[in-house]
Amino acid sequence: MTELIKVVGGAVLDSLADPRRLLVARRTAPPQFAGMWEFPGGKVEPGEAPDVALHRELHEELGISVRLGAELQSPDGAGWPLNERASMRVWFAEIAExxxxxxxxxxxxxxxxxxxxxxxxxxxxxxxxxxxxxxLLETLAASVRADSLPGN
Incomplete structure (x- = not known):
């Protein structure tokens, strides 16, 4: 059995404390996804911790450093399925630099x-x-009612 490809994504917010906007990125490749929007991020390298991978990917793709907040929980806790071979974990983040x-x-x-x-x-x-x-929208709507993001 082939191990799942681990992918990380950043739900980059204008503020972890009082989120009003989300940064999204439009793909250029592969052809079937060109012009579509996504959470910035990418593959976790062998031996790399997921949070370290997310910091690396956001720096490579967007030129930013971030502060990570809580992870957006997936239904089964193992990540959001992208296809039969890959799953993605997503963290809330805000730009630090x-x-x-x-x-x-x-x-x-x-x-x-x-x-x-x-x-x-x-x-x-x-x-x-x-x-x-x-x-993400449901989680943020609930956090507005509760007055804070999970993990803050």
Whole structure:
């Protein structure tokens, strides 16, 4: 049996304490995903811790350093299924240093409103990311009612 490919993604917010916007990235490749939106991130290297991989990927792809918040819990706790061979873990994050730029794999970055969920849900997301977007919006709506993000 082949081990699942481990992928990490960042739900980069304008603020972990009072999130109002989410940074999303538009893919340039592979062809079937070009022009679709996603959470920035990438593959975990062998022997690399997932949180270390996320810091590395966000620096390589966007040129930023981040502070990580809580992990967005997946339904089974093992990560969000991307396909039959890969799963992704997603963490809330905020920019600690740098100005995000599309350096690798993306041609556009966009801050989208979390107050108007329609904006997030009308973007053409990579299909595997859409359930994650919905869960993120539900988690943030619940945290607004509870007045803080989980883990803060």
């Amino acid at each position: 740098g100005e995000p730029r599309p350096l690798e794999d993306h041609d556009e970055l966009r801050w989208i409103s979390l107050r108007a969920c329609d904006e997030a849900l009308t973007l053409p997301w990579i299909p595997a990311d859409l359930p994650i977007v919905r869960a």
